[in-house]
Amino acid sequence: MRSRLRLGDLFGLGLRGLAARPARALLTAIGIAIGIAAIVSVIGISASGRADLIATLDRLGTNLLRVTPGGGVLGTGSEVPEEARVMAERIGPVQSATQTTQVEASVRRNDLIGELETGGIAVLAARPDLLDELGGGVRTGRFLDNATSRVPAVVLGSVSARRLGITDLDPRPRVFLDGTWFTVIGILDPLELHPDIERSALIGYPVADVLFATTESPSTLYVRASPDFLNDVAEVIPATVNPQSPDAVDVTRPSDALQARRAADEALTNLLIGLGAVALLVAGVAIANIMVMSVLERRTEIGVRRALGATRRHIRVQFLFESVLLSGIGGVAGTLLGAAITVAYAANRDLTLAVPPQGVAFSIGAALVVGALAGLYPAWRAARIPPAEAVRK
Amino acid sequence: MPSVLRLEEVTKVYPGPPEVTALVDIDLAIAPGELLAVMGPSGSGKSTLLNVMGALDRVTRGTVEIDAADIATLSDRELSGLRSHKIGFVFQDFFLIEGLDATANVAEGLVYRGMRRRERRDRAVAALERVGLGRRLTHRPNQLSGGERQRVAIARALVGEPSIVFADEPTGNLDSQTSEEIAHLFTSLNAEGATMVVITHEHDLAARFPRIVELQDGRVVGDRVR
Numbered sequence: 001m002r003s004r005l006r007l008g009d010l011f012g013l014g015l016r017g018l019a020a021r022p023a024r025a026l027l028t029a030i031g032i033a034i035g036i037a038a039i040v041s042v043i044g045i046s047a048s049g050r051a052d053l054i055a056t057l058d059r060l061g062t063n064l065l066r067v068t069p070g071g072g073v074l075g076t077g078s079e080v081p082e083e084a085r086v087m088a089e090r091i092g093p094v095q096s097a098t099q100t101t102q103v104e105a106s107v108r109r110n111d112l113i114g115e116l117e118t119g120g121i122a123v124l125a126a127r128p129d130l131l132d133e134l135g136g137g138v139r140t141g142r143f144l145d146n147a148t149s150r151v152p153a154v155v156l157g158s159v160s161a162r163r164l165g166i167t168d169l170d171p172r173p174r175v176f177l178d179g180t181w182f183t184v185i186g187i188l189d190p191l192e193l194h195p196d197i198e199r200s201a202l203i204g205y206p207v208a209d210v211l212f213a214t215t216e217s218p219s220t221l222y223v224r225a226s227p228d229f230l231n232d233v234a235e236v237i238p239a240t241v242n243p244q245s246p247d248a249v250d251v252t253r254p255s256d257a258l259q260a261r262r263a264a265d266e267a268l269t270n271l272l273i274g275l276g277a278v279a280l281l282v283a284g285v286a287i288a289n290i291m292v293m294s295v296l297e298r299r300t301e302i303g304v305r306r307a308l309g310a311t312r313r314h315i316r317v318q319f320l321f322e323s324v325l326l327s328g329i330g331g332v333a334g335t336l337l338g339a340a341i342t343v344a345y346a347a348n349r350d351l352t353l354a355v356p357p358q359g360v361a362f363s364i365g366a367a368l369v370v371g372a373l374a375g376l377y378p379a380w381r382a383a384r385i386p387p388a389e390a391v392r393k
Numbered sequence: 394m395p396s397v398l399r400l401e402e403v404t405k406v407y408p409g410p411p412e413v414t415a416l417v418d419i420d421l422a423i424a425p426g427e428l429l430a431v432m433g434p435s436g437s438g439k440s441t442l443l444n445v446m447g448a449l450d451r452v453t454r455g456t457v458e459i460d461a462a463d464i465a466t467l468s469d470r471e472l473s474g475l476r477s478h479k480i481g482f483v484f485q486d487f488f489l490i491e492g493l494d495a496t497a498n499v500a501e502g503l504v505y506r507g508m509r510r511r512e513r514r515d516r517a518v519a520a521l522e523r524v525g526l527g528r529r530l531t532h533r534p535n536q537l538s539g540g541e542r543q544r545v546a547i548a549r550a551l552v553g554e555p556s557i558v559f560a561d562e563p564t565g566n567l568d569s570q571t572s573e574e575i576a577h578l579f580t581s582l583n584a585e586g587a588t589m590v591v592i593t594h595e596h597d598l599a600a601r602f603p604r605i606v607e608l609q610d611g612r613v614v615g616d617r618v619r
Contacts, residue, residue, distance in 0.1 A: 002474040004507025020492055304488045309477020309505035311470045388444040
């Protein structure tokens with residue numbers, strides 16, 4: 001002769017308990033929903049953003065070093081040996097190296113424009129393998145090759161092209177480089193890690209030598225090395241490329257900027273998730289509050305149920321379940337809302353959509369745990385109400 | 394014949410301060426099939442007696458046996474089991490669930506039996522027919538009159554076929570005409586075999602029942618069988 005409550009009936013009791021005060025249940029669930037939506041959307045948006053960042057890093061590689069051996073922007077440092085690149089290539093783990101050299105010339109749209117109005121565009125001599133080494137591409141036309149390096153041909157960085165007002169290669173546009181007309185044969189895609197190339201006009205070394213007496217002494221070296229030995233290479237490279245004044249050599253890793261952005265993103269994400277967790281906590285306190293109130297209001301119901309044969313445990317489980325149900329509804333609604341925010345954001349920003357299922361599972365789990373914790377005390381109180389007292393008139 | 398309910402020297406003291414002695418040395422035995430009224434002015438200890446008899450509260454001294462089981466030896470859980478199987482309650486304020494129709498309200502009396510929903514409903518319909526509400530099965534409490542609501546509450550108390558039913562001032566909220574009908578219902582349910590204890594302060598109602606136990610200041614001052 002034992003009291004028994006079927007699981008299905010427990011479910012019914014919980015739903016009915018909430019349905020009896022729908023507005024209150026709704027308002028309480030909204031609190032949970034906001035916390036969960038914040039967490040899910042932050043996880044989703046940062047995962048989507050990170051997916052893009054990782055794709056970019058994968059494409060560009062993180063094993064490229066940018067070496068400026070001349071010492072300073074003004075190029076007033078000591079003479080860098082013309083063999084610097086070849087010497088760098090001789091370092092064991094170095095896979096390849098290429099270079100650019102500053103050309104003493106300015107580029108203008110035509111000969112009527114003043115010599116000083118360069119638009120901030122640098123003229124660089126570049127080797128034909130530069131673009132491949134940097135992982136870049138041409139938007140239109142083609143890059144320099146051995147043949148076009150010998151003639152007055154120029155490839156424009158994406159920013160330079162915009163500044164010169166050249167959007168396509170039809171009809172064959174020309175630009176004016178210190179007394180010589182150069183034909184534009186290509187325009188580059190944006191190079192996010194190499195803003196200096198984006199803002200330059202690239203010509204071949206042979207033609208630079210002939211027209212502007214440019215030497216092979218590099219102003220920037222690009223060295224791609226085996227990732228495992230990247231730090232070692234960075235350490236020995238200054239003495240290798242500029243034995244006279246190794247201190248003047250600047251070695252940077254362009255992908256560091258992206259990595260830093262990624263780290264900053266992660267820190268911000270963690271902060272936002274923390275805020276979401278705080279919202280969840282506050283919502284949990286609200287649930288506990290509402291449930292305590294509900295227990296007080298429903299003393300009679302509790303008494304009647306006890307009179308009908310409910311054990312203390314049945315009462316406890318009923319209120320606990322109501323609390324979990326409340327937070328569960330909030331959790332599911334919040335997850336849907338968070339996912340919707342993520343989808344909208346990703347679509348708006350053209351990001352690859354990535355809502356990590358573990359994140360979603362975690363937040364729904366968190367909502368349920370919050371609900372259970374919030375329900376513990378009210379449920380305990382409900383179960384302790386003496387039945388005789390609860391049905392007293 | 395063994396008693397359904399037996400009280401022996403039952404004393405109930407509510408711990409104070411101030412300490413209140415609600416029942417003093419009550420001896421009472423109720424046989425199966427009895428219909429009795431427990432009568433007394435307010436403050437005489439009627440409600441405490443009901444709580445003690447219905448295993449809703451424990452006594453300070455003495456013995457309470459329900460179906461030969463001494464409830465002092467039972468755990469809270471076992472007492473709940475006892476209530477779900479052997480005891481039915483009817484309250485003055487009905488205490489029906491507003492959102493549920495009559496059938497579901499009555500079926501709620503079987504929820505803690507672990508019975509399947511279908512069976513609960515079938516039994517609830519039968520119980521409602523027994524109290525004369527066969528045509529009000531799907532009405533909600535707010536669509537029913539006071540007398541009909543009390544009938545639903547009585548059906549809920551009866552639906553589990555308990556050994557004994559306690560009714561606490563069942564006509565306290567009803568007009569005299571309706572009270573009359575409820576009293577008649579008790580008599581006819583008793584004639585069908587139900588054991589019932591009706592707590593009341595109304596002489597007219599008590600006078601209709603075969604046995605009247607009178608309570609005053611926590612003591613039994615009269616126990617008459619007509």
